[in-house]
Each structure stands twice: as structure tokens, then as C-alpha cells.
Amino acid sequence: MWFRRDLRLRDNPALLAAVASAREDGDGRVVPLFVVDPALWLPSGPVRLEYLLASLGALDESLSGALLLQHGDPVEVLPEVVRAAGASSVHVSGDFAPYGTSRDAAVAHALDTVPLIATGSPYAVAPGRIRKPDDTAYRVFTPFYRAWLRHGWRAPLGPPPPDVAWWSPLECDGYPAGPGVGTLRLPPAGEQAAWDRWAAFRDSALGRYGEDRNRADLDGTSAMSHHLRFGEVHPRSLLAELGEDDETYRRELCWREFYADVLHHEPASAGRSLDARFDAEMRWSGGALADEALDAWRRGRTGYPFVDAGMRQLRAEGWVHNRVRMVVASFLVKDLHLPWQDGAREFMHWLRDGDLASNAHGWQWTAGCGTDAAPFYRVFNPVLQGLKFDPDGDYVRRYVPELRHLAGKAVHEPWNAPDGFDHGYPERMVDHATERDAALADFEAIRRPS
Numbered sequence: 465m466w467f468r469r470d471l472r473l474r475d476n477p478a479l480l481a482a483v484a485s486a487r488e489d490g491d492g493r494v495v496p497l498f499v500v501d502p503a504l505w506l507p508s509g510p511v512r513l514e515y516l517l518a519s520l521g522a523l524d525e526s527l528s529g530a531l532l533l534q535h536g537d538p539v540e541v542l543p544e545v546v547r548a549a550g551a552s553s554v555h556v557s558g559d560f561a562p563y564g565t566s567r568d569a570a571v572a573h574a575l576d577t578v579p580l581i582a583t584g585s586p587y588a589v590a591p592g593r594i595r596k597p598d599d600t601a602y603r604v605f606t607p608f609y610r611a612w613l614r615h616g617w618r619a620p621l622g623p624p625p626p627d628v629a630w631w632s633p634l635e636c637d638g639y640p641a642g643p644g645v646g647t648l649r650l651p652p653a654g655e656q657a658a659w660d661r662w663a664a665f666r667d668s669a670l671g672r673y674g675e676d677r678n679r680a681d682l683d684g685t686s687a688m689s690h691h692l693r694f695g696e697v698h699p700r701s702l703l704a705e706l707g708e709d710d711e712t713y714r715r716e717l718c719w720r721e722f723y724a725d726v727l728h729h730e731p732a733s734a735g736r737s738l739d740a741r742f743d744a745e746m747r748w749s750g751g752a753l754a755d756e757a758l759d760a761w762r763r764g765r766t767g768y769p770f771v772d773a774g775m776r777q778l779r780a781e782g783w784v785h786n787r788v789r790m791v792v793a794s795f796l797v798k799d800l801h802l803p804w805q806d807g808a809r810e811f812m813h814w815l816r817d818g819d820l821a822s823n824a825h826g827w828q829w830t831a832g833c834g835t836d837a838a839p840f841y842r843v844f845n846p847v848l849q850g851l852k853f854d855p856d857g858d859y860v861r862r863y864v865p866e867l868r869h870l871a872g873k874a875v876h877e878p879w880n881a882p883d884g885f886d887h888g889y890p891e892r893m894v895d896h897a898t899e900r901d902a903a904l905a906d907f908e909a910i911r912r913p914s
């Protein structure tokens with residue numbers, strides 16, 4: 465059993481398939497393997513690497529210490545492990561992202577006569593399954609959502625049988641050294657931690673999710689994204705926990721499935737805009753000023769408190785509230801005129817839930833160059849968004865200490881307070897109204913047929 469983005473025992477169809485085939489074809493023993501692949505390890509941000517190490521530790525514990533860790537290119541590692549184990553098959557959950565797809569094809573080829581068997585995927589409905597009546601892929605969320613509901617998904621499976629004989633035919637390579645995350649606070653990792661978090665959310669906030677999910681100052685969302693990212697829980701298991709009234713949460717889970725589907729059909733959209741005019745023709749800032757602007761945004765020093773709180777939350781926790789992700793993304797593209805790819809890279813460096821599909825398409829949706837009818841001219845006003853979704857200013861004060869002396873919602877407009885800048889908070893680096901007009905004019909220019 466080769467674990468990848470499914471670091472759990474419960475509701476893991478690939479693991480059940482591995483156990484079943486070990487019992488049918490062999491002596492019942494299963495090798496639980498994780499490969500530290502430099503192609504994935506080296507470009508990953510430190511936060512996800514530290515989290516992954518903790519999650520592997522939890523998985524190993526649930527396997528009574530039997531997890532076999534090997535370092536190297538899976539194309540070489542898998543045949544070695546198969547040879548050493550005398551394995552009759554290799555089991556995985558399907559991977560639908562660009563690198564995973566080509567890696568799995570290469571591994572299947574290298575394994576030759578030993579089959580690489582994919583069972584299940586990290587999604588309730590595997591990418592590629594939901595298609596329009598004309599057999600093309602959806603590009604708009606709502607019809608995809610309706611088709612996804614109509615398609616449905618299987619009920620969750622239970623845990624593997626309790627008496628599986630895990631074993632390891634090779635010496636474990638051991639855990640690679642973690643890059644360290646300084647003072648950044650990571651939540652507990654692993655399958656049990658995922659279920660603990662889910663239970664806390666379900667019992668306290670799920671009932672109010674529809675009303676509270678946009679409030680940055682409240683603990684109103686599930687914070688399940690990193691658990692889903694590493695497969696510590698399967699989305700189908702969460703869907704099975706929802707009732708009729710939990711429509712909004714079901715819909716949010718579907719966004720994750722939608723973006724995975726879009727990336728599956730358009731692998732290049734991981735780095736390129738779905739709307740090609742955007743990359744080719746849009747007028748972006750350049751030179752030293754652009755570098756300076758990007759740096760101020762990254763460090764949370766733009767002078768817009770709601771934006772700065774978001775960017776500082778990113779560095780403090782490796783996670784940002786969804787509403788704030790949209791506001792900081794809109795600010796980068798439409799106020800600073802920088803390409804979304806710069807922001808997506810920064811997010812992927814820091815996010816503990818960093819996911820190629822959700823990130824690239826979350827950015828493109830906000831930038832107005834991706835899926836759906838999210839139009840470019842929807843420009844978030846960073847001050848009004850703060851006043852609406854952090855009405856008492858608690859969120860900003862939590863992450864921006866230079867503004868803690870301002871009470872209530874005054875924190876969103878320090879320029880109106882006589883002592884607003886007394887503690888080193890920067891002045892606004894741009895005027896939102898001016899930059900909004902400039903962005904709209906640039907966009908009009910690329911829309912006009914030449």
C-alpha cells in the first residue's frame with residue numbers, strides 16, 4: 465500500500481483493496497509505504513513539510529510503527545520495494561494532478577508485470593467523471609454542483625480489519641529533517657486530530673456555518689482544509705455527516721471537487737490563466753516598484769488593515785480565512801496590478817492546506833481570469849470588506865499589533881484616528897479608488913477586439 469495524499473486508515477478504499485489482495489494472492493501481509501519524493505519534497509513550502517512529517521508520525525503510530533519510509537524517485541523505489549517484498553500488486557488512491565498522473569504512469573511502466581492498482585481518489589467524485597450532456601467538462605460551478613449532486617457518491621467505508629499483518633521488507637530510511645517553521649503555530653496532525661477537529665466544528669459551529677462562514681473574526685469555519693489536503697479524512701466521510709440543512713457546507717466541499725476537475729482537464733491552468741488574454745495582454749506593474757509592492761503585500765505592510773491582517777495570519781498560522789484570501793488576492797491583482805501567479809506562489813509557500821487546484825483556481829476566480837462568471841470588474845474594497853466581515857475589528861487587532869490601541873471598527877481606518885499611526889503602522893501604499901479605476905481601464909483595453 466503506497467500512501468500519498470491519503471494518510472489515514474479509515475474509509476481508505478485503496479487500503480482495503482491492498483488488504484483484500486494480500487489475502488487472496490499472498491500470505492496476507494501488507495507493506496505500508498510512503499516515498500519521500502524529492503520532486504515533491506523540494507518545492508514544497510516548509511509549513512506543509514512540517515505538517516506532513518507530523519501526519520506521517522501519526523500514521524506510523526496507527527500502524528504500530530510499521531510505516532516504511534523510503535527516499536527517492538518512486539520510479540526506482542517502488543520496483544525495489546516490490547522485489548524485496550515479493551509483492552503481487554501495488555495499491556494507491558488515484559492521483560489526478562499533473563505531476564501525480566505522469567508519475568503514476570511512469571511507476572506503472574517500471575513495475576512491469578506487477579500491477580499498480582488505483583482504487584478511489586481524494587474526492588467524493590473522481591475528477592473527470594462529471595461531464596456536461598455534450599461530454600465536455602464544466603467551467604461554471606453551479607451546473608457542476610447540480611450534476612455532482614445528481615451523480616452522488618458511495619457511502620464511507622469503515623477501517624481496515626483489525627488484524628492486518630503490516631510488515632516492512634526493508635530498513636526504513638527514516639524521517640527527513642524538517643525545515644522548521646519558527647514561531648508559526650501548526651495544529652495537531654493525523655487522522656484522529658482530523659476527527660477531533662470535525663467533531664468540535666460539527667457540535668459548535670456547523671449549524672451556524674451559513675451565517676458565520678464569512679466572518680473573519682469568528683471561528684466559524686471547519687478548518688478541515690489541511691486534513692483534506694493530506695487525506696487524513698475523506699470528503700465522503702464528511703459528506704456522510706451532513707444533514708439536509710447543511711447545504712452550504714456541502715457546496716463548499718464541492719468547490720474543491722470542481723477545481724480538481726478543472727485542473728484535471730486543463731493541467732496548464734496550474735500556472736496559466738484559463739483566460740489566455742490575461743497572461744498575454746494585461747498591463748502589469750514592473751521593475752523595482754513592482755518588487756517593492758509585492759514585498760509590502762507579502763509582509764502585510766500595505767497600509768490596508770484587513771489585507772495586512774490576512775497576510776500576517778498567513779505567516780503566523782499557515783492558514784487564512786477564505787474571505788480574507790479573496791480580499792488579499794483581489795488587492796494584489798487589482799490594486800497593485802501584479803499577476804496572480806506571484807500571489808499564488810506566496811500562498812503555496814506558506815499555506816498548510818496549499819493545494820495546486822484550489823489555489824490556482826481560487827486565485828484565478830478572484831483575479832477574474834478563471835472559471836465561473838466571477839467578473840473582473842468585481843473589485844473588493846479592502847476597507848468595506850473589513851468593516852463588514854470583521855465588524856468589531858477583532859481580527860485585525862489579533863494579527864496587527866501596531867493597531868491594537870484602536871478600539872472597535874476604528875481599526876479599519878487608522879487614517880481617521882489622530883493616533884492611528886503612532887505605533888509604526890504604515891500609510892496606505894496606494895489609493896484604492898484610483899487603482900480600481902486603473903485596473904478596470906486595463907481590463908477594458910484587453911477586452912476590446914483589436
Ligand SMILES: Cc1cc2nc3c(=O)[nH]c(=O)nc-3n(C[C@H](O)[C@H](O)[C@H](O)COP(=O)(O)OP(=O)(O)OC[C@H]3O[C@@H](n4cnc5c(N)ncnc54)[C@H](O)[C@@H]3O)c2cc1C
Pocket residue numbers: 677685686687688689690692693716717718719720721723784785786787789790793811815817818819820822823824826827830
Ligand atoms: C486565493 C485563494 C486561494 C486558495 N487556496 C487554497 C488552497 O491552496 N487549498 C485549499 O484547500 N483551499 C484554498 N482556497 C479555498 C478556501 O479558502 C479554503 O479551502 C478554506 O479557507 C479552508 O478553510 P476551512 O477548512 O475552514 O473551510 P470551510 O469553510 O470550513 O470549508 C470546508 C471545506 O470546503 C473546501 N472549500 C471551501 N471553500 C473552498 C474554495 N473556495 N475552493 C476550494 N475548496 C474550498 C475546503 O476543502 C474546506 O476545508 C483558496 C481560496 C482563495 C480565494
